[in-house]
Amino acid sequence: MKINQKYSYVNKAITSVLVLVIIIMTCPGSVRAEVEQVETTPSRIALSSLEETIDSYVATNQKKTAAVSVVAIKNGETIVNKAYGYVDFEQKRQADTSTVFEWGSTSKLLVWTSVMQLVEQGKLDLDTDIQEYLPEGFLKKLEYDAPITLRNLMHHNAGWEDRLIDLWYSSESDIVELGEALQKFEPRQIDQPGSVVAYSNYGTAMAAYIVEVQSGQPFYKYVNEHIFKPLNMKETSMHPSQHDNLNVLKKRNEIQGYTTSLKLIPKNRAYISLYPAGAAIGTAEDAAKFLAALMPVDHSNLLFTNKETLDEMLSPSLYYDGTSNPRIAHGFFEVEYWVPTLEHAGSTAGFTSKFVIDPESKFGLVVMTNQSNEMAYSVGLVQKVFGSSFSTNSVTSESGGYYLPARRVVSGFTKAYSMLSLQKYTTFDLSNFANVVERNGTIEKVSIPYNDFLPVSNLTINLIKASFIALAVAILLSLRAIIGYFIRLSKYKLKNWERPGTGFDKYHIAINIASLALILNTTLLFMRALGFAPYSSLRVHLILNLVYVILAAAYLVLMFYKLLKRSYSKKQKAVYIMSGISAFLFATFIMGWDLYF
Numbered sequence: 001m002k003i004n005q006k007y008s009y010v011n012k013a014i015t016s017v018l019v020l021v022i023i024i025m026t027c028p029g030s031v032r033a034e035v036e037q038v039e040t041t042p043s044r045i046a047l048s049s050l051e052e053t054i055d056s057y058v059a060t061n062q063k064k065t066a067a068v069s070v071v072a073i074k075n076g077e078t079i080v081n082k083a084y085g086y087v088d089f090e091q092k093r094q095a096d097t098s099t100v101f102e103w104g105s106t107s108k109l110l111v112w113t114s115v116m117q118l119v120e121q122g123k124l125d126l127d128t129d130i131q132e133y134l135p136e137g138f139l140k141k142l143e144y145d146a147p148i149t150l151r152n153l154m155h156h157n158a159g160w161e162d163r164l165i166d167l168w169y170s171s172e173s174d175i176v177e178l179g180e181a182l183q184k185f186e187p188r189q190i191d192q193p194g195s196v197v198a199y200s201n202y203g204t205a206m207a208a209y210i211v212e213v214q215s216g217q218p219f220y221k222y223v224n225e226h227i228f229k230p231l232n233m234k235e236t237s238m239h240p241s242q243h244d245n246l247n248v249l250k251k252r253n254e255i256q257g258y259t260t261s262l263k264l265i266p267k268n269r270a271y272i273s274l275y276p277a278g279a280a281i282g283t284a285e286d287a288a289k290f291l292a293a294l295m296p297v298d299h300s301n302l303l304f305t306n307k308e309t310l311d312e313m314l315s316p317s318l319y320y321d322g323t324s325n326p327r328i329a330h331g332f333f334e335v336e337y338w339v340p341t342l343e344h345a346g347s348t349a350g351f352t353s354k355f356v357i358d359p360e361s362k363f364g365l366v367v368m369t370n371q372s373n374e375m376a377y378s379v380g381l382v383q384k385v386f387g388s389s390f391s392t393n394s395v396t397s398e399s400g401g402y403y404l405p406a407r408r409v410v411s412g413f414t415k416a417y418s419m420l421s422l423q424k425y426t427t428f429d430l431s432n433f434a435n436v437v438e439r440n441g442t443i444e445k446v447s448i449p450y451n452d453f454l455p456v457s458n459l460t461i462n463l464i465k466a467s468f469i470a471l472a473v474a475i476l477l478s479l480r481a482i483i484g485y486f487i488r489l490s491k492y493k494l495k496n497w498e499r500p501g502t503g504f505d506k507y508h509i510a511i512n513i514a515s516l517a518l519i520l521n522t523t524l525l526f527m528r529a530l531g532f533a534p535y536s537s538l539r540v541h542l543i544l545n546l547v548y549v550i551l552a553a554a555y556l557v558l559m560f561y562k563l564l565k566r567s568y569s570k571k572q573k574a575v576y577i578m579s580g581i582s583a584f585l586f587a588t589f590i591m592g593w594d595l596y597f
Contacts, residue, residue, distance in 0.1 A: 041072075042339040042358050043387035050385075051080045057384055058084045061376045066258040067095035068377050069284035071366040072385070076297045081285055087255040087370060089262065100235065100251040101368035103280035103287070104346025106353050108204045110223050110238065110290075111276050112154055112313065112331030113303060114211045117226060120309040123214045126151040126330075133210045138182075143189040150210070152193050153203040154331040155318045156450075159191035160202050162407050164414040167201060168270040168349065168532045172241040178209050178219060181273045190410050196445070196452045197318075197327075198406035201277035204331075208276030219276050220244060230302045231289045236282025240275035252281050257350015258371050265372060268350030270532050278346060284366045291357050291364040314342060314359055320435035320447055327434070333449040336434075338387030345450075347373055349532075354378040356386060395428045395436045395443070402461050403443075406452040413542065413595045414529065419464060422456065467592055474585035477578050478515040484575070485509055504562050508576055511555045511583050518548045518586055522595060546596040552583035 040046055045053050054070055067085040071078060083095040118124040124133070129147035131139065142148075144159065152158040166185050169175060176184065187202055208219045215222050220238040228236055235248060242249035257268030272279050293302050294314065304310050316326030316334060326334040332342040335356075343356040352374035357364040365385055367377045403425055408418040428436050428446055433453075437445040446453040485505070525541035559580045563573060590596055 041385050042337060042341070042361065042363060043383075043385055044338075045385065047074060047079055051082065053384070054080060054082065054381070057381055061380070064260065064262065064376060066262060066370050067099060067101075067255070068367065068369045069095060069097065069099060069101060070368075070377070070381070071284045071288040073288050073292050073295075073364045075362045076292045076295070078285075078288065081288070083284075089256070089258070090264065093254065095255075095370075097285055098235070098251070098283060099255060100248055100281050100283055101255070101353060101370060102252075102278075102346075102348045102351035103282065103353050103368075104278045104348045104351060105201075106287070106344045106346035106355050107238070107276065107278050107280035108331060109344050109355065110227060110280060111204050111208045111211070111219075113227060114219070114222060115150060115154070115207055116309055116313045116330065117304065118211060118214055120304055120306060124150060124210065126154070130206065130210060133213055135213075139186060140183075141186050141188050144192050146193045148193050150207060151317060151330075153200075153207040155194075155197060155328050156200045156203060156407075157191075157194050157197050157318075158200065158203045158206075159189045159193045159195065160187045160198070160200055161190045161411065162198070162200070162409050162418070163187045163202060164409060164417055165412070165529060165535045165538070166273055168272055169534060170267055170270060170532045172271045174534050175240050175271050175273060175275075178205065178212060178275065182206060182209055185273070188411060191406070196406040196454065197447065197450075198408070198452065199450050200407070201274050204277040205274035227290070227303065231286075231293050233282065233286040233289055236280060236286040238276070238280050240271055240273075240279045242281060248281055255370055257348075260371055260374055262371075265350045267531060268372075270349045278348060284368045287353075287355060287366045287368070288364065291355060291366060295357060295359050295362040295364060297362060321437050321445065323435060325435065327447070327449060335449055337383065341386060343382075345378060352378045354382055356382055358386070395438060401425070401443070401458075402456045403446060403453040404456050406454055411594060412597055413525065413593065416526075416593055422461075422464075423453075467589055470585045471589050474515065474582045474589070475519065477582035478512045478586075481508065481512045481575065481579050481582070482516070485512075503566075504559075504568075504576060507555060507558060508579050511551060512579055514548055514551055515582060515586055518545065518590075521545065525595075542596050545590050549587045549590055549596070552587040555583050556580050 039048075041050060050072060054072075058065065058068065062085075065085045066089065067083065067087045069083040070080060072080040081097055083097050083099055085095050087093050087095045087099055115124060115126075119126060127149050130150060130153070131147070148158045163185060182202070182205060185202075191198065211222055212219050217225070220240070221244075223238045224244060227233070228238070235251075237245035237248040239245070242252060252269075257265045259265060294310065296302075296307075296310075299307065301307055301310060313330045314332065315329055317330045318328040319325060320327050326340075328334060329342055333344060335341050335343050339358050339360065341356050341358050343354065346353040350372050351368070351370055352372065353366075353368045354377075355364070355366055365382060367381055369377055401424065402422050404418065405421055408421075409415040410418070425443075425446070428443070433446050433448055435447040436443060437447075443455060485508075521541050521544050525538060525545075528538060528541070559576055563576070568576070
């Protein structure tokens, strides 16, 4: 009897499943798709259990979590809105849904939306040379005749080098007006417009300035009036120091920033000079309102007058080289999870964010944390909800080699930072790289959505290696000279010998002491640069490096003169010449790595 009951239950279950399948399959396609979309995330997590899934994920990662705020939306409705962890570990203040986070580069989406609003009004055209919209003579460092368009700015392929100094300030008093900042810190144009994608804060800020010029409003005021106000985003500020929303400013001062290992970042409050590229601060709930407006469920459109404008903004505008695979949709990055999505990530001194939408199913996710370069949520949780890449293909280079991000610095002392990002590849895993351009077994370009990677010649690599070997040799020679001098000096004093003077010892010791001072000065230069010191305060270090070059040249001239005019022992000559070699190597290193500007 129990066996019969068991089979009866099984038969009923099978029958129920078959009936459900028949009902779904016989439904009209649009209805069936709607049922599937309403019930699951893109990774097939049931919406009814999404909150529980996120809770479990956070619990698993709790030991490496500061604060994280997560909002999921579907068809304009909030499915999940939760905050976890601490905004301040030291004070044990917990995060909640009213906690504000720095958007970082996700702020750029506000720029592209503003541009498209003015395109809709006929005030801007995406394919017009931007110099048509700028004051005459605004840009002074263009190297190519090809025009730069707003579409180039959206695609991050205007050709500008990256800039690391004066991007962030530790004091709001250092902030200048957007137009002044763009002119003051205009970077060199190092690539032909349209040739490579090199993620650019400068290009985004330029687009925002064009919005300023055409609208007659400071950019933050434009965003307040045309995006935040219609979307009722009362807990978000775009002002570089949040003075347009004092409640947001107060809340920002209550939250700390941490590393991925949960160490407090002392100076986690920074001010961005090109503020439209990364200054927005607000709640995840407000950010979700913005994402929801990009996926309206009916004909209501709070951002644009015409639905066609929104459709255009979210449609592909740049494809990977040689393919039909979309890469960028008017500033929104196209990323393939289990479904095609549009996303943007952001990171600041102590915060990380990620916004992802699937316009087809009208599902969106906001993830915001108070940890720098955080990946457990901005990458891991996003993949949990949207599914990870299916790609297992790879491309192997016959020779392998080093690759440098197209987003790079090529002039000034900060170009050393770019060289630190050199990576060697032999095989390119296409689950990490979206596209590889290969010709005759040679990899010419490798791409991810946000950036291209370019091969670096063996000559360049060898020169870099040689420069650091030379630096090591110079340091050792200087240390040997100084240590040897003081050992001899101690020996003379210990035995009460009269110290023999050659008349040149003082110059020999002076240049070696100057060499050690150079090392200290350059170390301070890079440490202060990492601490958001303005360029104006770093000039003293650069000037001192240039002074060293002059001293090194003077020492070499004087050394050759003295060696020709006076007779020294072979040992003395060797000591002086080694100091000359050391000074020459230091000076060459300064000039080669632009450590003087």
